[in-house]
Amino acid sequence: MNGDRVENHRMAFMLGLSAEKNGVMLLRMDYHGLGVSSGEYIETSVASKVEDILLSIEYLKGCLQHELRSVLILGFSDGAKVAVQVAKEVDLAVVLCLWNPVLFELSSDYLGLDSQKNNQNLKLTRDPVFNRLSYPLPYTGLLMNMKYLKELSTNSFDLDDLIQMDFPKMMFFGGADEKTKETKEKLLNQQFTTNPHHTLKLIEGADHLFSSCAWSEEIIKLTIEWALERTTKSENRY
Template structure:
């Protein structure tokens, strides 16, 4: 079952979709009626649907396996109100935490199994949120941005940034980007926050990604492995582009992510039993 919801973020209404676990999947990952939660963070000027329905397919796949899934539109994107480029990455982190507040208010969500999944700029936002918010226990990053300012500048072009600085705003595909947006990208450094997150991490990236370099994936893994706590596993999706636009790429991404989530749950249970 799926339900459209609205989450209040100050005066802004964040539109979201909540996916309830399928009955057939509950026995796979749910204990005592409690469901693990996945919150999906979309990328730059994206939406909760995703390019070629990337997040719709993912949410339904995960819900079939027994997960509660919440995907939402950041302010100014999709159906949400507000202005996207007004506040930038800092606001995205705040919005993600407000969405977590809402999701954890659902009485049958397991607060000990909260997974934040982010794609592209949403991957960086997910990491930065997890570094601040201990409620996030597991992190999944698809084709994640590593250098927010440089990566987004490469997408929008130098002229767009120059116009924003010179005139107070610039237009990119109908979105108004202001200097504060670019300043927030420059101020946030995901690599510097990695050690603050002690949970387990799954990384995926397409080898044919022309938007965000696939090399970021292995670099992220090396830095995550330098932490004192937490596991990190990585999968490269052969010939997949930035948005996993082919059916085969999507299926492989969904299957490998779900396989890792299932494996990680089993690993944690076995470790807990060993400790006892």
């Protein structure tokens, strides 16, 4: 799950509490180079995030003596691309849940670069460890490197490929979120919801970060309910 420690309502933490109450194991972590994990943010890439998650799943399998049978992959915002790639590669039964997924080109508005003031605040910085120049971009509390953001922007995404993947998928969108408007419209145009294993849900009035307690509580509740519906009580749920 993509997230940080300065969210308005600590959604990842609250999701963890709800998961625990409902008997669902939830793993939250800092990617390599972010938060309290080792490494530097300038090393972060889509590939490194995918690798971090796959290694974490292998760790869980070892902890559970390889009795883990299914996994729910959750991606939030730009983390959706990472989640989809993990779902392709993991060797377990998968269900995929995406919150306000940004699956296509990242616009300057999404990055907060739509104003002259914000553009003036970007300063080319030489990383002291790797001796490389980059634009460190603080975005909703996260320090991102421009190479990673460029990778997200330029990576092609095949929506047909996602739709045809043979596992259940749940997409949540904020009703007032302009950042995911293109993704939502393309899913609807491709008749995403005609597949009985696909669900698309709007959180009425919600913005990109679900920055109201009511919105975050609603999406957490619906996510846990949906996850439980697609697993059996005899399985280890992650």
